[in-house]
Amino acid sequence: MTKVFRRLAEGDLGVVRVILVIALIWIYFQANNSHFLTAVNLTNLTLQTAGLGMISVGVVLVLLLGEIDLSVGAVSGLAGAVVAVLNVKHGWAAAPAILAGIAVGAAIGGAQGAIFAKIGVPSFVVTLAGLLAWQGMLLVVLGKTGTVNITDPGIVDLANKFFSHAIGWIVAVGVVAAYAASNLSRRRRRQAANLPVPSLVAVAVRIGLVAAVTFAAILVFNADRGLPLAVVILLGFVIVFDAITLRTVWGRHIFAVGGNAEAARRAGIKVDRIRIGVFALASALAGCGGILLASRLLAVNQSSGGSDTLLLAIAGPVIAGTSLFGGRGSIWSAVLGAVVIGSITNGIDLLSYPSSTRLLVTGAVLLAAVIIDALTSKRRRAVGR
């Protein structure tokens, strides 16, 4: 049994750490305001988290490369504005408008990635220029009115639709079944190849934990308005991109480039192509996040994607264990980090502390996370020699 726990700890230490942090934050706020852990508030918390988490998924990809993208906030605002303006002012249907917004994001990221990879301008400089330029472009797209209100249910529903209880349970059972099937089939494949396999108990514990969290979440959602569509969208993206990074050649090569670009090049990996692809994808995901944020706000305005969107979108994954030094991290850190930040924001709003407190606390959590990141990287280097 202790072996099971050690394996769990070794395999997912980063994840366990973040979950502990989230637990502490929740306990603190619940102790100070009994409204915090109600179904209504927890559902609101996930809705507040979805847009930022989506942007962070792209940020994780860029961080895995060992690079940074400072334009994701501005790109999210611009993509949201493109969708809103096309839909409201030009009468485009929701779906093509959304696709156009995402395409704008992808094109911006592709261009920034190419300038970084082909010309050799450091990524933080290219994307800093992008941050300014796309903020300017946002104002141009919005035009004189400055605010565009969204009413088309095709867009509004994204962050405001809830599924019935039954559908919530079906989704939950489906997710758990898929997780169990993939774990067991991986175990079977290893067994067939005569490789050591984790004990069935360990696998069962993992599946049990995932099932417990999933079903608890559905219980909470169903006690309020039901499973939000925004949550389904975000988790869908996270599951897909987690699989892409861990189970495909392209994902493997992202880690390789982030860990040692020269080694990747010598292994015949087209490093430039990986870099450009990742930047394009990250901006497209920032666009998706921007659309979710616009849907939640029911509008796009001049400050969309501004203020602390960028900083929080980068801080989240780093808080949840994705390294700023490249090559280490996971897509799940996007969600977990967003939950940490969302919980702090939500709790502090509930306790009606001033927003200075929110910034100070978030800053302190980020600093602690970065220090842990730097220390573990240093220790790894020390062990490596």
Add this chain to the structure above:
Amino acid sequence: MAEQNEQHLLELRGVHKRFGAVNALNGVDFHVDVGHVMALVGDNGAGKSTLIKCVAGIHTIDDGEVLWAGEPVSIHGPKDAARLGIEVVYQDLALADNLDVVQNMYLGRELLSTLRRLDEARMEKRSREVLKELSVTTIQSVRQTVASLSGGQRQSVAVAKAVLWNSKLVILDEPTAALGVAQTQQVLDLVRRLAEQGLAVVLVSHNMNDVFEVADHITVLRLGQNVAEFTTKDTNQREVVEAITAGQLHSVPGMQEEALA
């Protein structure tokens, strides 16, 4: 000049490589045969690493000929070299620290299963087999990251990668430079085993003891030119060191520059 009748696995004839004003390789001839270890020695800056990088496709040669099993070939990138069966273990190890042993051994040539997913089980199985064939027994888990391995273990992984790919020629650039006594021995044993398994091996080294322990032949480079070739059993360390420091050049660097100008 070079014996035309015997066919080498790899042969370079009159290879030139310039970096701006630096004549890193100036008409170099070189060869290596199946089942043999050829040592490549020379002082710092003699052009050893440059020669290797030309063969590996990291650099393209400015002039000269490269023959593979007697056929002229042109190597324009790491993929070309890999296709011929050339594998290089670099002085500055080309392993990604954040990836594990299996991931590094298959980097750039991953095996796929259905739906274009990585076939982790097959890759792990083959990696274990190859490490075992080469008697690399000190690595506890092939799923630990390379960052956690010792210098000798890293070299072993890099060499095993070469074998995994059924390479015909393995080139090692100073594989023992950063290693202690026991680890050096471990790597030298591995080098001998490669030759015994029928691979051609090129070993770059500054350490004459290493060279005399494993090499069959020795090529000496000096200032980008080859100044001597020895058969190890017919020579001694003094003779080789003399060639390294004072070997006869066929053109003096200064004159070459003037001739070019």
